[in-house]
Every structure is written in structure tokens, then in C-alpha cells.
Amino acid sequence: MKSLLDDYRFFDPEESVRKTAYELYLNVKDIPILSPHGHVEARMLADNKPFPDPTELIIIPDHYIYRMLYSQGISLESLGVPTVDGTPVEKDHRKIWQVFGDNFYLFAGTPTGVWLAHEFVEVFGITETLNSKNAMNIYDQMLEKLKTKEFLPRTLFEKFNIEVLTTTDSPSDPLESHKRMKESGWSKRVIPCFRPDASVNINSAKWKDEIVGVSKVSGIDIHDYASYIKALENRREYFKAHGAVSTDQGVESPYAHKLSKIEADAIFQRALKGDTTEKDVAAFTANMLMEMARMSVDDGLVMQIHAGALRNHNRQVFDRFGLDKGGDIPIQTEYTRNMQEFLNEFGNNPNFKVVLFTLDETTYSRELAPIAGHYPAVKLGASWWFHDSIQGMTRYRQNVTETAGIYNTVGFTDDTRAFLSIPARHDLARRMDSNFLAGMVARHMITKEEAKSMGKALAYDLAKKAYNL
Amino acid sequence: MKSLLDDYRFFDPEESVRKTAYELYLNVKDIPILSPHGHVEARMLADNKPFPDPTELIIIPDHYIYRMLYSQGISLESLGVPTVDGTPVEKDHRKIWQVFGDNFYLFAGTPTGVWLAHEFVEVFGITETLNSKNAMNIYDQMLEKLKTKEFLPRTLFEKFNIEVLTTTDSPSDPLESHKRMKESGWSKRVIPCFRPDASVNINSAKWKDEIVGVSKVSGIDIHDYASYIKALENRREYFKAHGAVSTDQGVESPYAHKLSKIEADAIFQRALKGDTTEKDVAAFTANMLMEMARMSVDDGLVMQIHAGALRNHNRQVFDRFGLDKGGDIPIQTEYTRNMQEFLNEFGNNPNFKVVLFTLDETTYSRELAPIAGHYPAVKLGASWWFHDSIQGMTRYRQNVTETAGIYNTVGFTDDTRAFLSIPARHDLARRMDSNFLAGMVARHMITKEEAKSMGKALAYDLAKKAYNL
């Protein structure tokens, strides 16, 4: 695996591009990491306890990994993925690791393969490629290291050179871990992001619990739409007071449309009774995109929209294992018409910023780049999820840059649950951006000096500015 | 034309990629051909008679060729394409060949051009590029060769190193040619594939004839939905007994939804009376996708779905010349929602395999790779039809691999009516896969050893496994 960590990895093989790419990469390689959107849990860093073992650290939290294994007929039970109802699953983490080793070849040519190579070599000093034979030996080596101080979460955080890490949190979250972290005297910046989905998805089985939770933490009794909005505003203030700079909404469609207060309240009342239609759900979500934008104008939190996943496509997996188990599948997504009301209301407002993410790459050149290349409030988020990869990043830059330039984008967002993959992902992004810029230098579209300044913007400045960090 | 048959053709011009690609290609170049889906007629190999002439062999059966000529204003009549009603068309095959020669330049940069170069040079030893001047001379050279034993269908089959060739056959087909071939003692493996479309397309003018035919060959009197299903099951068994390992459905949309037996029978009865609506047709097709999957679970035949062509778009051409005359045009295709019921019902079933093909490349990274990268029953078919080409294959691998890996794909499928193009197409596929893998080696994403093993999988192992060959 060592050979995969070549200095020139991921660059265009053509000599002149490769050399320039490497030069540009060296220029940004050691800049601190800004991670303005992700899913690492604050508790891990608040507790700062040793990671129990390689399986717990690498396999269990990463749906990229067990999605692929599952696609080849390996059951989630055998991978130790916990069930919703507590039905027992494989508990022998060595056995699970062996399955992983047996099937590691499946990841060849995938971003997961690339990140894991980075993690094994750079973080653990493991240079052999994982396989059936060496799986247990590698497990033992890693286990040994995980017991040391060097592998405590905060130590790794510092080693990874992370300047800001953003977690993602529901309105009902009291942000205890964030508080605890601060109180511990640890000086690193770990900030929450306000993700209202649990409060907005009125068709979710857990919606009412969330509303009760928000009532409790806000001290505002939510009984109608007005009190609901007031409580959310209250929670945004709370998040802001605890360091938040942004919000994030995950929506199936980016359709936005303001309801009258009467209409919104009628749906809200039906939701309280558990009596909503599919139309209600769509209308409410569309309305909440408008409401959240309005609140952002007021409180200055940067709005993010992640659109286009049909969540829990595989009911069997969802019913047994719950959310985020690799069974979300993207759908066609439309921004031009769906967001017209939104953009006309807020897109020209100098006090507003919205960052758009997509899983439908056809929208890059057709809709998103033209929108970001015109509306002052809109910035484009990085290539996301299934497209957070060598080819995916390349397509993103190729399709977006000519219409939106680089200055209407916000740099890299890792969006990961896998703590160890953060440096691997940012390194990959910096390499791909360097390579993209080097390609333009080699084609005489930009000078090398311009490329250097653009490279720094992509690695650091744009994220810092976009998220007011 | 000779110069086009360069050893390094189709590879990335960059030296390091090119060399590795060639090395990987040499590793798979001579592996026998598995052709698990195509449209060559079994009768040709059963009869094993000499091909009459170059025009009959190369032009008349190939809608890729006369589609392009027609687009430039050359009438199908002048190309000898037979009419539905028997109105006479050009019968002078030398004259047709001259038109082909006059317009051969139109194919520059197209896959047809590339395949033809291979056929001319490798099969016929013709090294000049076809043009107006040499057309008749080349015709004569080819005609001479076609009279020899070396150019008999079975001899070519053996020369082409084909291990398995799959034909495509309707439920009513008695598979006489397949039987005859076996009885002749010829040991090569030519197997049928069960294509129920003629039995499923209740709006086709020929549907009733097909139903009568299926009744006859199955010995089951089809008079309602239940007997229809029984007869299809019977035919699948018959196909299986004659070597079939797979089925195939060509559908406009991959929408699948189970009807109740009562609903299905109601539509079936209307179909018998020739009295169906557009809605009936869509509902019946959607239901038959579910039925065929259920039967596959029972009998183990691998299911294939080819979706996304609006057939017979050009009514004028269809009315005069019939099906498959170059007038099918692709449409936007959606899999995530359309196949959700199907995938929830069968996608997790270890006794089921379905291979998905598309004409809408936007679904590669957005829908198909995520679906194949999650559901154990789903594999992705090769880039198909308009995308069975240098750029098309490149886009396919670039868009699919990062999410689905290579092990959720099934290797190459030529899907051709043009017998002579089989080795040309497989050679092209092996070259493009070698080139894709070499690009990853040069970027240090995989090692050369991994690439070799992946190359063999793509050229042979994956198809063998997916189709249980």
C-alpha cells in the first residue's frame, strides 16, 4: 500500500502538469484544515477517551464501507452494525475485521480505498495492503497503537492540523459536549451547526419527540406554528452563542415556497395530530427553506442546503438498522424553477449567504454554476458524498469553473462521520485542486502566479470567508 | 486504414499510461470471448452457409451504418433495406457498396468507423481505407474471400475465439436453430436468452400472434392472465433446458409495480380485445418486470433490463421499414423511484440477480452506481448502444467505478447484430478497460498487480460469474 502514497499521487501523469500540480500542492499542503461541515460527534472530543479498536473506529461508523460490502452479499449483521430493536449482531470485532480484510480488494479504484490507504500508512504506519492473510496481524498492530496517548482523539485532532471542526446538531441538542469541551480548557475550535431537519421533517416517527425536546431546551412551549418558529429562532441564538456560524438543511427537493401563517399553522396542527399528507410534508419543507433563509438574514448564520437524496430507499435495511446505513439513493434534482421564489426573495440580499450542495451532477453546469455566477447571495458547496472523489472533484471543477469561476465556490467540505478520514479527504481535495489549476497553467489559461493564489483560496481563504470563520 | 490498427490504438497518448495500458491489454488480449447478450441469429450458425456478399454481410443488418447514411439524406431504399410491404428496394449490392464507399468518411471518429477498420484489416486483410475509388475493388476482394471455407460462420466463430455466444429469442420461438446446431455435433456454446417483449408489449400489432405462438409451443391455451403467466413460466423452463442462463426486457421506462391478479387480468382481457389504453400498457409492463423478477428468483435465470429507448420515433421509417432501423431515440430515464418497489421486493434476495443497462448516462453516477453499490442483487451492465464506444466506455468507468467499484459490474456485452464486429467490439472494450486501469496505476490509486487482476475480471471473470456461465 505504501507505493500508493506516492508524492505525485492523483496528479495528471503528463510531466508538465504533474510537476506544476506538485508545486502548487506543496504550497497548500500544510495549511490548517477548515472543516466547516461534517458529522464527527462532539462527544468523542469532549470525552477524549481512547478508541476501543480498529473495527469500532474504522468500520462501524462508516456507511461507505459497509454499503460496498453489503452490495456484495455480506450481511450488515456480520459487520456488527447495530439493529434498531437490539437484535444481536456480530460482536467479535476481530472476526469483522477479518471479513473486511477478505474483501478489501472491492475498494480498489474507489475514494474509500484511497482514504483508507492514507489512514493506514499516514496515521498507523501500516505499509502492507490489507488482505485475508495479514488482517489479524494488522488489527493487532493498530490495536496496540490505539492504546497509546498519540491516538487519543484530541491528539489526533492536533496532529491533523485542524483549525475549525464543525459538527452537525439538532435544534433539541443542548450542546453539552461542546460546552464540556470548552470548559475542559482545550483551546481547539469545535463548533456546532444548526441542522433543523429533525424539527422540520413532520412525517418522521421521531418528530414529536424532537418538538418536545426543543420546547424543553428553549423553554418555549411549542403548541402552534408561531411558537415553533419562535423556539427555532431561540435555538439558533443558542447555537450562535456556542460558536455556530451556519445552518444546514437536508432536503429531498430544493423546492422553496412561502406559506401564509395560516396555511403553515394548519399543517403544523395536523402534524401534531400525526395526520399529515405527502403534500403537507413537501409544502412544509418548502416553507421552512424560506423561513430559515429569513432567519439567516436576521441572525447572520450562513445557510447550507444539501439536496437530492431519497433517504432510506431500502426499507428492509432501514427498518432493521435505521438511518444512514448506505441505503440512500440520489434522485434528479431541479434548482432553477424550484428555487426561483427563494432566490428572488433572498438571492440579492447582501446580508444573506446560502451554500448549495447537490447529488445530481447534471445541475453543475446547467443550473448551479449559472445561479452562483449571477446571484450575489449564492455560493456553491464542494462536490459531495458520492462525488467526493478523484473523478467527482474533477468533474465538479470542469463543469462549474467556466461559468461561476472559483470565487463563487466555498472550498472543500469533508462532510464525514469518519474522523480518521478528515486529513485524507482534505489532502485529496488539495491535490485535485492543484491538479486542476496545473492543467489550466499548462494550457496557458492562467499563469502560475494566479494558480498559486487560486490554490490558497481553494484550500483555505474561500471557506474562511464564506463561513465567516 | 492499416495505420489505424496500431498496437497502441485508443490508449492515452501519455507515455506512462500508454505503456501500462498496453501491458495490461496484452494480459487479456487472447482470453476467449464471452458474449452474454447479443442479436446475432442462431440460424446463421445452424446453417453455416457462406455469406452471400459484403453488402449483405456488413451493411444490410447494421442500423448503425444506415442510420448515419440516412442522416445525410441517403434513402434506405437505395441501401437495400427491405420494406415492410415488399415494395422493391435497391437490389444491386455492388451499387449499394459504392454508396457506402462514397460516404465512408462520415464514420470518421465514430465507433462504427473503428469497428469497420478492425473488420477490414483483421478479418479481410484489406489495408486501404474504403473510398469512392477503391470501393468496387475492395468489394471484389471481399467477395472472393467470402466464398472460401475460412469465411464460413462457424469457422469465423472459432477464429474469433468465442467461448459463449448468447442470442435473443422470443417466448414463441421454438429454438429450432439452437437444437439443430447441437444436433450437428458442433461443440461450441451458443445459447438463447429469454426476451419476453413480444409477449409483454400488449400494444404491439403483433402481440396476438405472439400469444398464439406461445400457446402453441407451450401447449398451454392462453386465455387469461393466469394461463399467460403459466405459459411464460413453461417457456422459461424450455429455454433453460436449451441452455439459457438469462432473460432480457427492453422497456421504455424501468418503472416496476405489482398489480393484483384481478387488475392484471382485466388489462389482459382488454389486450385480447385489442382495447388497451396507454395507461394499461405502462401498468402491464411495470407488472411484468415484477413477475419476471419473481420467476427469476424461482428458476435462477439472470434478469436483464435494457431501459430508455423511445422505439420507432420516426413513424415514416417505421411504417415503411419496420423495427430497428435506426429510428429509436433515447429518453430521460429514472431508476431510483421507478425501481424502488422492485428493489425492495427483490434487491436484497440472495437468489436473484438483475443486470441494469441504460441509455441515459446521467444515471451512471446519480442512480445506478449508488444502487449497484448497495443492493446485493443488482449489477450494472456495460455502457450500451450509443455509448458502446471509446468516449462512452471512458465515461462509464469514470462515472461508475468510484461508487460501485468494478465488482458490481458485469464486464462487456456487445449487444450486436453484426457478427463480424464481435471481436472488434471486445477488443475495443479490453483496450478501454486496460487504459482506464492504467490511468489509475499512473495516478497511484491502484498497483499494477491490482490492475492486472482487475483487467482479467473485466475481460472474463465478472461476466462468467454474473451470468453463471
Added chain:
Amino acid sequence: MKSLLDDYRFFDPEESVRKTAYELYLNVKDIPILSPHGHVEARMLADNKPFPDPTELIIIPDHYIYRMLYSQGISLESLGVPTVDGTPVEKDHRKIWQVFGDNFYLFAGTPTGVWLAHEFVEVFGITETLNSKNAMNIYDQMLEKLKTKEFLPRTLFEKFNIEVLTTTDSPSDPLESHKRMKESGWSKRVIPCFRPDASVNINSAKWKDEIVGVSKVSGIDIHDYASYIKALENRREYFKAHGAVSTDQGVESPYAHKLSKIEADAIFQRALKGDTTEKDVAAFTANMLMEMARMSVDDGLVMQIHAGALRNHNRQVFDRFGLDKGGDIPIQTEYTRNMQEFLNEFGNNPNFKVVLFTLDETTYSRELAPIAGHYPAVKLGASWWFHDSIQGMTRYRQNVTETAGIYNTVGFTDDTRAFLSIPARHDLARRMDSNFLAGMVARHMITKEEAKSMGKALAYDLAKKAYNL
């Protein structure tokens, strides 16, 4: 900036491709420019007066430029863009130029950046890259030059080696400037193109004025659908008599469907009363695509369809600044079903030619190339607007060529309002086509001789033939 004008710019950095690309480019570099579709105003060439200053020449007419500046929060007022109601905007053109200089870095990596580099260096001999410091100095240098005879519009036209320039004109336009140009004895060919949109868009606030205008110039009193059609036919004849060879329609959707005369007249009467529904508007546009095609069969004007922009997406910008201010955003576009009636009616007609343009790149390989690769009447227009760029042109050729070949395309169309960018745009197109062909030579798909002949076709022959020039 000088270094950006490298002889090998935009070519693949790989040595063999680069060299062949350059060789192919030299072969077409000096061929006269055919510009069969664009938005330069005839009046400029009829008047032949000096351009007032760099800001008036380069910034004010170019929505590519102020779109990008606006996206970064720079107001259109401060860029001197005139308001609809005459509210004053910035009049100090030096100040506007300074803003442009301050923000010139935004265009790095965009086609506007590339065209401007060409204009600065090749037209004005300015070799420094524009920035905050040198903005005023460069402004003065340019201003000086604009006063000289060498910078008169006609002199530049001749220097640019333009053989044919097509303007775009409404049916009500009396073509005074075209007449004046001819009468002045200037021998260059500047021809109108019949763009009926103002007469077809029955929901536009200015529609009635246009109808009054058409009545006036045609001498036909438009009071119903029949007289409307007659007047349009009359205007087409008039345009033809003044050199027109083509028409052009800009439509949101390419949906075409013939209405009965009664239906069409009913909508027309509602339009006269200002009382149309959205459905009326769509039906009327669909009908007018059919009508215009019918007229083209009759009078031989080549039909063009530019589909897929949702015009004036940003109402705030539209209300204040009017049309074409950078606020048009593309939408998903469908051709296969939408144009089926159209293609069945006219697509096989040897007396008809239609050139299709798209803003939805997903249709290149899925719909447009298959349509153009089959229907004799259909040709594909160049990559357009947001896709008139290095990556955009590359994607176009890669997605279109394998199915449609190059001979079902029509060469390059600049479609520009920015007179000075014409040579820059054609030079870019010739370079990208040379590079594309060189890539095929390097991969042994075509010979270098074939590439040379294809290069000439793309640079000149195909446009000449398609537009009957």
C-alpha cells in the same frame, strides 16, 4: 497577460497531441470567419463611428462580464448598466473601468477571461494583465487607440477577416441599418436573421407593440391568426430579399405541436385582449415552431432553435434593468418527446434544415446526437452560451461525435453581442477542434490526413453548407 497568448494555448499538454493540434490549427487559423448567428448590431457597422471608450465597448454590452461582477456583490448601477426607467446610474466610465480592473481576477479560468486576454493583446497590444494598479493606464492606452482609424468598426471587421456576419432581428425591424450599409458601398456581407420571438411571445409586455410594428412594415393589418401568419410570411420574404438565410427561435422548451387554425386563432384573440393563460403561451409557442418549420420548407430559410433558458429568472434585476442582464438560468430540456411531432412532420423532408442548440448538456449524447444521427433535416449547433468554452467545447465534441459524427454538426457559432470577442471566440473554437481531432489522431482513430479535412470542415465548410452561405 502576454504569456497567456502562447502559440500552443488550450491544447492538451501531452507532447504528441499538442504538436498535432498545433499543426491542424495552423491549417485553419487564417480561414475567413463565418459568423452565422450573433447579436452584434447592424447599426454599429452602418454608422461606422469610433467606439466612445473602453467601458462602452467592452463592459456595458457584455452580460458575461457584469453577471460575474454582480455575483460578487457589485451593483449593476455602479457598472453603468442603464435602468429601464431611466433612474441614473454610474456615468463615469473611468470609475467603472477601475471597478473592472479591481475585480479582473474573478475571470481567471473562465472563457470571458480567455477572450479578454485575446482582445487585450491581439487587438490593443496591451500585454500586462489588468489589475487595480494599471487599470487607468490601460484605459488611457485603449482610449487613445479607439480614436484612430484602425479601430473603426468596419476596419476591425476587415482586420478580423469576417466573411459573413449575421445579426438577429425582429419581424418588425425595417432593416434600415442593413440597407444603409449596402447603400454605402461597403462590400462586406452582413445579413439579418429572422427572429420571430417578439412576435411569438404573446405574454410579453411588448408583444402588442411588435404586432403593430409588423402590421406597419408588412402593410398587412394583423387582426387575426390568418393575417398574423401572412404578415410573418411577408416579413420572411423581406428578410430574405435583404440577404437573410436563416431564422432563429428562442424557446423555453422545444415542445412543438400543431394547433388547428381555430384553436390558434382563439389564443391569438385572447392575446390581443391581453388575456392569455400560461397554457395558451406554451401552446402558441409549440404551434409557432410548427408554423415556422412549414414556412422554412416553403422559403428555404434555415431554421434554428435555441432552447432551454428560463429568461429573467431574477425579477429584481429584470424589473430594473430589463432583458439580457445575466439573469437567465438554464433548465432541464427534453427533445425526444417534445419534438417527435415536429420531426415526424419535417425531419425527413429534403427541403428543410433545422439547427438545434441546447443549454442542457445531458441531451448531447442522450437525445441530440441520436436525433441528428438519424433525421436528415437535423443538424446540431455548436456548444452554446455557458458552454462556449474550453471544457464546454470539449464535452460537446466528446458527447456528440461518436453518435452523430462531425458531418451532422454545423461548425462554430459565436452568438455574441461583444464585437471584439468574435475573433477570440473563433480562434478558441478552432483550437479546441484542432485539439479534439489531434486527440483522435494520437489514439489512431483517424489519420492525420482525415483530421486535416475534418478540421477545415469544422472551421468553414460545414457552416457554409448548413446555412447555404
